[in-house]
Amino acid sequence: MQASVPVTTRLALAVARFCVAAWIGAAILFVIVGIREVTTPEFTSEVKDHLVLLRFPAYYMAGASLVGLAFVATVVASANRATRGLRIALVLLLLAGGLMAADYVWIYSPLAAMVTPPGQPRTIKFVTLHHWSKEINRVHLVVCLIAAIGLFVTETNPRHIPERPLAD
Secondary structure (H helix, E strand, C coil): CCCCCCHHHHHHHHHHHHHHHHHHHHHHHHHHHHHHHHHCCCCCHHHHHHHHHHHHHHHHHHHHHHHHHHHHHHHHHHHHCCCHHHHHHHHHHHHHHHHHHHHHHHHHHHHHHHCCCCCCCCCHHHHHHHHHHHHHHHHHHHHHHHHHHHHHHCCCCCCCCCCCCCCC
16 A cells, blocks of 8 residues: 555545445345244234344344444545545435334334334235335445445445646
């Protein structure tokens, strides 16, 4: 690495890359485990509702923390190197955070109320909100993946492009 790239820029970029990659992996693992839990016949509807109420607040907290930290680190990294990849990542991380906040407020919170107390029958409204939650989370993860690509294609070494002399 060349010394002309500030260490804070390199460190911030490393933190942003780690956080967004960690979130994508954690979210995928969460979905895999969650699907197994809700499809297993060994758990009753009441137990599955308890699991939803226990797991999802941690899911949203982890997502908000990792996406938020990735955004802040990207802001720091772009202070000295506002590359196209960093600008794209900033916009997408902001969008990802907004999607997650909207999902939590307008979809998860009403869903959580519908399964409190656990064991309530599923209504059409529940099914509709659950469908929207799956779609928003799918879009959220795709947005995070594209942001990650923007972060990973950003080079930490500056390109030295020779300046053309101005014509007389």
